[in-house]
Amino acid sequence: MAKYTTLNIRSNEGYSAEQVIDKTITLGALLEAVQEAIEEHGEDTPVILNEGQRYGANYGFLSQYEQLFTTEPECCTTCEYELDYEGQEICPQCGNPTD
Numbered sequence: 001m002a003k004y005t006t007l008n009i010r011s012n013e014g015y016s017a018e019q020v021i022d023k024t025i026t027l028g029a030l031l032e033a034v035q036e037a038i039e040e041h042g043e044d045t046p047v048i049l050n051e052g053q054r055y056g057a058n059y060g061f062l063s064q065y066e067q068l069f070t071t072e073p074e075c076c077t078t079c080e081y082e083l084d085y086e087g088q089e090i091c092p093q094c095g096n097p098t099d
Contacts, residue, residue: 001042006050007062017072074098 014020025033037045049060062068074083081093091098 002045004046004048005037005041006048008050008052009060011051 010023013023047062049062051058051060074086074088075081076083076091076094076096076098078096078098079091079094081091083098084092088098090096
């Protein structure tokens with residue numbers, strides 16, 4: 001088993017998800033890469049993140065205490081206000097139906 005394996009990431013590349021969505025990989029491609037890393041390094045090898053920055057801290061980690069994957073919150077189709085919960089029918093911001 002390796003001491004650790006490095007997952008190279010690119011952070012701070014956009015101000016919204018839409019600015020980077022066409023540059024990212026899919027969950028399927030991520031799964032394939034993780035399976036290859038497990039075969040090469042072993043499933044108990046720690047994962048270290050490398051942001052590749054020239055200045056400051058370059059390394060990070062995937063926290064075992066936080067949810068790794070989240071979904072983008074639903075927004076009102078009229079005013080783009082972030083809704084309080086999934087399935088909310090009336091927007092609290094503009095009062096319009098959210099569908």
